[in-house]
Amino acid sequence: MSAAAETAAAVPGALPAGIPQPVLVRGTGLLGASIGIGLSAAGADVLLHDLSPAALAVAADIGAGRPMRIDDGGDAGPAPALVVVAAPPDVTAEVVVDSLRRWPGALVLDIASVKEAIAAGVRAAVDDGRLGPSDPDRHLGTHPMAGSERSGPVAARGTLFTQAPWVLCPTDTTLPAAVQAGRALALALRATPYRMDARAHDESVAMISHLPQIAASLVAARLQDTPDQALALAGNGLRDTTRIAASDPQLWVQILSGNAERIVPALHGLRDDLDRLIRTLEAPGAPGSRLDMARLIAEGNAGRARVPGKHGAPPQAFAVVTVIVDDTPGQIAAVLDEVGRTDVNVEDLRLEHASGHRAGMVEISVLPGRRDELVAALSAAGWKVV
Ligand SMILES: NC(=O)c1ccc[n+]([C@@H]2O[C@H](COP(=O)([O-])OP(=O)(O)OC[C@H]3O[C@@H](n4cnc5c(N)ncnc54)[C@H](O)[C@@H]3O)[C@@H](O)[C@H]2O)c1
């Protein structure tokens, strides 16, 4: 399995050449509206369509583009030159096929989370005569590796894709113009394009996206009957491991069933480790059991250390500077204002509210070499740094 990251960087605020316009986004939920907002902000002419009038209206209201009517009596508005299908996975192939048929001059991209099933669905339309043999060449399967546990346009933001990988899955016959459009779309939204075939993509996401989702859901499911007094003690360990357990069940049913063949081997591996741990913990005092536990946690350390940092850079441990603030309006902005006066780049930011207390903690991640400088500056300005 190999992925080639392209290195060209987007010029901030500029629309890279190669995005045919107007662009029509079909499906204006979280992803479609985010794409619309980002492209509109970069100066593209964006049309929007969604089966849900409410999702369409919200997307238009938040600046994702202008609504377009699509129906069998003729479409209202100009023919799109590029269609981006951002509908749920189980209807994506059909919306791609419909778009290829409706607009014979348009390139069509989709962004669904699984890729082989969509490609097969589009090819099936050639077999049943709905598409001509070369129509699928205008289609490119893609997948932005950015999202959220939330869905719908209300959660959309134009910066969703910044610094995220965006996978492009051309086949041997995909038109170069379609690949160029996919690459330009990723760059316009400040993502990093990667090229990969659909099979390698699906194998990869089984491990780096689908298995984590399942693990988070299974862990969170255990909490249903946990007493409130135990949950009141929850710290970041639980929050970190269960954030994506809040994801949309409908979406994930489609993703998991669309990639079941690749997910099952990963689950067998997980089950083997779980069985091993259960056996060990059933006899924690037995000879070798502590070594077993240490190995398991160390194996987790080794896997975690392989997760890349921003821009696909090697994993990097940041230093965390923790500032205690009163839990009152304006405090966090004031801390950040102070940080802005230094020349230290904020790599990550996290807010922590101690339950039952009127104080919060702002955790600022910076490059380790810049930690002392930031601590000195914040302390000198009177902030409580711990
Ligand atoms: N949510 C994520 O984190 C994420 C990340 C990357 C890719 N994706 C993919 O992006 C796509 C959209 O996901 P989302 O999270 O934005 O979902 P969402 O539920 O927020 O939005 C989907 C939208 O598609 C609309 N829709 C349904 N059928 C349609 C049709 N036939 N024509 C036009 N619109 C239709 C729905 O009304 C809804 O507004 C999915 O294929 C998903 O796999 C999601």
Ligand SMILES: O=C(O)C(=O)C[C@]1(C(=O)O)C=C[C@@H](O)C=C1
């Ligand atoms: O919620 C998030 O943070 C995500 O990025 C979601 C995530 C992921 O697993 O990375 C989930 C599914 C999508 O297909 C792509 C992105």
